[in-house]
Amino acid sequence: MRVLGIDPGLTRCGVGIVDSAPGRVVKLVHVDVIRSATDLPLEKRLALIHFELSDLISRFAPDAVAIERVFAQANVRTVMGTAQVSGLGLLLAAQMDIPVQTYTPSEVKASVSGNGRADKNQVTTMVTRILNLDVAPKPADAADALAIAICHSWRGTSMQRIAQAAQRINND
Amino acid sequence: MRVLGIDPGLTRCGVGIVDSAPGRVVKLVHVDVIRSATDLPLEKRLALIHFELSDLISRFAPDAVAIERVFAQANVRTVMGTAQVSGLGLLLAAQMDIPVQTYTPSEVKASVSGNGRADKNQVTTMVTRILNLDVAPKPADAADALAIAICHSWRGTSMQRIAQAAQRINND
Structure with a gap:
């Protein structure tokens, strides 16, 4: 599965x-x-990001999209922009008929590091280790995006395993 | 000018x-x-609204788009959705090369009623009067959308008038 x-x-x-x-x-x-x-x-920034995301989905044809869920705890202005960009990801996934899921930051952190309150360095370290990379992905936003993709991959795998187990039980 | x-x-x-x-x-x-x-x-809701907005712009070919600016004062969950929908409007305007402008609720209220703190009923009453309608537009969201369009039309007209006056002065 490609995420x-x-x-x-x-x-x-x-x-x-x-x-x-x-x-x-x-x-x-x-x-x-x-x-x-x-x-x-703002409208040009959104159009640019929409174009890049759309191009990325066309080139790499992911089977699923996973997006970090937005919280309103931070700066209001920043949060609005973040919500709008997450909306573009959701929109493209729906338009291209790709399953999409959102995850809270703590779900993502817990998934890759076992700690929902892990800091950015810990997340980067774990992502580097999990993907067996020689160099840590930079900046933190790149590592975070990989952490979100890993979180969804593992969740997807466990879900599949549960579904397969249920299937076996039903077939017995 | 069509707004x-x-x-x-x-x-x-x-x-x-x-x-x-x-x-x-x-x-x-x-x-x-x-x-x-x-x-x-959420992704299906955004895709649906994107489709409807896109269809509307194609059918009516507005010269400008005006969108109410989002504030984070209300319910966090609602605000995120509102920000994402406003993002769709901004995106479509940019992609279709239509000038787009955002206005705060109080700018819109002040423009149509002379009072930045006017309530929904006042806005609806003024919109009905300004557009010379027999029946008030309902629900409030419909009247608000018209108020935003009127606000931008009037602003555009004053801007044009200023530009034309400047042109005349330059030509003298």
Whole structure:
């Protein structure tokens, strides 16, 4: 299963793609940060990010999209932009008929590090280790996007395993 | 000048189109509320609203789009959806190369009623009067969308008048 993880943001939107195989094996396919200049009008920034996300989905054809859920705890202005970018990811997934799921930051952190309150360094370290990378992905938004993709891959795998087990029981 | 006003919302998104002529004359072209069922997944709701907004812009070819700016004062969950829907309006305007402007609720209220703290009834009454309608537009989201379109039409007209005056001075 190929998963596109999105860490939504107007100035820096992290995107990470991983392929997963049975037994929690995940491999890096692509990682990047989509940037939009802060001096561009908001509508142009959204159109630019929409274009880049759309291009990415066309090129890599993910089987699923996973997006970090937005919370309103931070700066109000930032949160609005983040919500709008996450909306673009949701929109594209729906339009391209790709299953999409959102995860809270603590779900993602707990999934890759076992600790829902892990800091950015811990997440980056775990992502680097899990994907068996020589160099840590930078900036933090890139590592976060990969963490979101890994979180969904593993969840997907467990869900599949549960479904397969249920199937076996039904077949017995 | 034809203006599409959008009062963004996930459950009810007001859309109002007005044509403006010199001397603050504005005429109703179209008014509607795009609805999306609360039991649909978020991505499907956004795709549905995106489709309806896109269809509206294609059919009525507005010269400008005006969108009510989102504030984080209300319910967090609602605000996120509202931000995402306003993002769709901004995206479509940018993609279709239509100038787009956002206005705060109080700018809109002050424009149509002279009072930035006018309540929903006052706004509806003024919109009905300004557009010379026999029946008040309902629900409030529809009246709000028209108020946003009127606000931008009048602002556009004053801006044009200033630009024309400047032109005349330059030509003298």
